Amino acid sequence: MTSVRFALPDLPCPFASAFTHCPHPHAEAAEREVLAHLRHRAMPPGFQKTLAGIRLGEFTGRLHPTASPEGLRLLMLNSVLFSLHDDWAGEPAPDGRPRHAAALTAAHDRTLDVLDGAPLTPHDAPLAHVASLIAHALRRLDPGHHAARYRTALRAYLQAHLWEVDLQRHHRTPSLSEYRHLRPHLLGIRPLTALLPLATGNPVPDHLLDHPVVSALHHILDNHHVLVNDLFSLAKELGTERPVNIVLVLCAEQGLTLQQAIDAAARALAEEQQAYLQLKDTLPRLHLDHPALLRHLGDLERLAADAIAWHTAAPRYHHASTDREDGP
Numbered sequence: 001m002t003s004v005r006f007a008l009p010d011l012p013c014p015f016a017s018a019f020t021h022c023p024h025p026h027a028e029a030a031e032r033e034v035l036a037h038l039r040h041r042a043m044p045p046g047f048q049k050t051l052a053g054i055r056l057g058e059f060t061g062r063l064h065p066t067a068s069p070e071g072l073r074l075l076m077l078n079s080v081l082f083s084l085h086d087d088w089a090g091e092p093a094p095d096g097r098p099r100h101a102a103a104l105t106a107a108h109d110r111t112l113d114v115l116d117g118a119p120l121t122p123h124d125a126p127l128a129h130v131a132s133l134i135a136h137a138l139r140r141l142d143p144g145h146h147a148a149r150y151r152t153a154l155r156a157y158l159q160a161h162l163w164e165v166d167l168q169r170h171h172r173t174p175s176l177s178e179y180r181h182l183r184p185h186l187l188g189i190r191p192l193t194a195l196l197p198l199a200t201g202n203p204v205p206d207h208l209l210d211h212p213v214v215s216a217l218h219h220i221l222d223n224h225h226v227l228v229n230d231l232f233s234l235a236k237e238l239g240t241e242r243p244v245n246i247v248l249v250l251c252a253e254q255g256l257t258l259q260q261a262i263d264a265a266a267r268a269l270a271e272e273q274q275a276y277l278q279l280k281d282t283l284p285r286l287h288l289d290h291p292a293l294l295r296h297l298g299d300l301e302r303l304a305a306d307a308i309a310w311h312t313a314a315p316r317y318h319h320a321s322t323d324r325e326d327g328p
Helices: 027-039 047-054 056-063 069-090 101-115 126-140 145-169 176-187 189-199 212-237 246-254 258-280 291-313
Strands: 002-005 323-326
Touching: 027 056, 027 069, 047 056, 047 069, 056 069, 056 291, 069 126, 069 145, 069 189, 101 126, 101 145, 145 176, 145 189, 176 189, 176 212, 176 246, 189 212, 189 291, 212 246, 212 258, 212 291, 246 258
Parallel strands: none
Antiparallel strands: 002 323
């Protein structure tokens, strides 16, 4: 094992980012309301520090400048749920190994039950409490099919963690093919994408979202977020056990050095972006240039661009050193 220094290249992006220029006028008030709700719920010790690490109010507002005040609160609660789950699921079981599948499944099932309207009990964990707040916010927004899409995406996200835990418990690095199926679910971008039409007051007809070309556009942007997140989180994740990260998958499968794998991931990001632009150009020819859909895709494109700015600015991704041990 030899010490190496690696560097992230400048990441390409054809979409315009407004992250540093668009603070949301209702962000501070929405954050105060969300935090007030959380103070009356059973949150784990130190969770306030986690929320400070993602700058819940400020960054959610900058990522979603067109969200309504109610929609902004919903998006913040969604961020709280994912941050809470990341912290909880990442804690080891009493035997020091990753949490057992049975414990994860029970917590996940209960979270979804509460999201579906089941009343809280005195024994419910923090995840269920946040799910209750999200359910209430969804009902106030009259969600229709978008709520169903959110639940489906959230369930897949939760189930994917069992997949990840199985990899970790067996000390197995996934193949590149397996990684590509797992990681978009694990990142949590799909539940957020399902909420955006509600948060921005721009409902998109169900049949358009189900169109294979639109599904492909969503999938490509999912990959964009995965690659951006994996590149920025690499330094942090190298200190954890068996992280699921494209860079480490490429190292294991293709025999690349850490820097070579980083550069390959950056090239893959550019390829995904070009594939998206080429496919989007077909929308008018396929009579898919519906105004609501085009607005929705515009929101997703801005979010893709802002993801790079967000990762650059978020304190949780700041590291003083990029010296790491590289494998043979």
